[in-house]
Amino acid sequence: MYQTKNNTPEPERIELNHESYLLIYPNWSQLNYQLLRNSIAWQQHSIRLFGKQVNEPRLSAWMGDPQCAYRYSQQLRLPIPWCEPLKELRQQLNRELGTYFNSVLANLYRDGGDAMGWHSDDEPELLKNAMIASLSFGCERRFLIREKKSRTKVGEWALGNGTLLIMAAKTQQYYEHSIARTKKTVGERINLTFRQIHISAQ
Numbered sequence: 001m002y003q004t005k006n007n008t009p010e011p012e013r014i015e016l017n018h019e020s021y022l023l024i025y026p027n028w029s030q031l032n033y034q035l036l037r038n039s040i041a042w043q044q045h046s047i048r049l050f051g052k053q054v055n056e057p058r059l060s061a062w063m064g065d066p067q068c069a070y071r072y073s074q075q076l077r078l079p080i081p082w083c084e085p086l087k088e089l090r091q092q093l094n095r096e097l098g099t100y101f102n103s104v105l106a107n108l109y110r111d112g113g114d115a116m117g118w119h120s121d122d123e124p125e126l127l128k129n130a131m132i133a134s135l136s137f138g139c140e141r142r143f144l145i146r147e148k149k150s151r152t153k154v155g156e157w158a159l160g161n162g163t164l165l166i167m168a169a170k171t172q173q174y175y176e177h178s179i180a181r182t183k184k185t186v187g188e189r190i191n192l193t194f195r196q197i198h199i200s201a202q
């Protein structure tokens with residue numbers, strides 16, 4: 001495969017529409033799964049659904065620079081400090097992509113029953129149209145994309161260990177994504193979505 005100067009292979013580029021695209025780099029990271037799993041302080045969060053508090057079907061952790069508060073599923077989350085492996089991944093991503101990631105949402109899918117419903121990462125705290133970098137580790141799971149307005153599915157990708165997926169330009173404005181449940185027996189998966197939270201001058 002063609003190698004760039006910093007040894008990152010060229011990504012696959014998927015044009016969703018003329019203003020939105022994805023980049024996929026298989027085997028971008030060789031980080032050890034257990035090291036990553038043990039480095040993150042996983043939490044069980046709950047969301048309000050039809051008037052009841054229910055556990056999210058996954059564990060998660062919100063990590064980042066101290067100013068990166070984030071309102072997610074109607075809850076204000078304050079960031080926990082960077083753990084060493086994620087701090088390094090953040091630096092590597094920012095160096096290679098020219099981004100300014102200052103936070104990351106980590107998700108742990110314990111088995112095929114854990115999933116994430118349709119959504120866009122378009123909260124007001126996020127820098128508009130900034131790249132989101134999603135790194136997957138562990139077992140492969142199906143990542144789906146559909147058009148927001150028509151709810152037409154436009155594609156699905158099996159994100160395997162070490163894969164970097166970038167959602168760029170206006171992807172969050174026009175599209176939604178999800179991680180499907182599966183009845184197949186699958187092991188754990190960790191996903192890290194690096195984000196750029198808008199820090200207002202104080």
Ligand SMILES: O=C(O)CCC(=O)C(=O)O
Binds near residue numbers: 121134177178191
């Ligand atoms: O697990 C994934 O691949 C997607 C996670 C995601 O969409 C998110 O954290 O917003």
Ligand SMILES: [Fe+2]
Binds near residue numbers: 119120121193
């Ligand atoms: Fe997302």
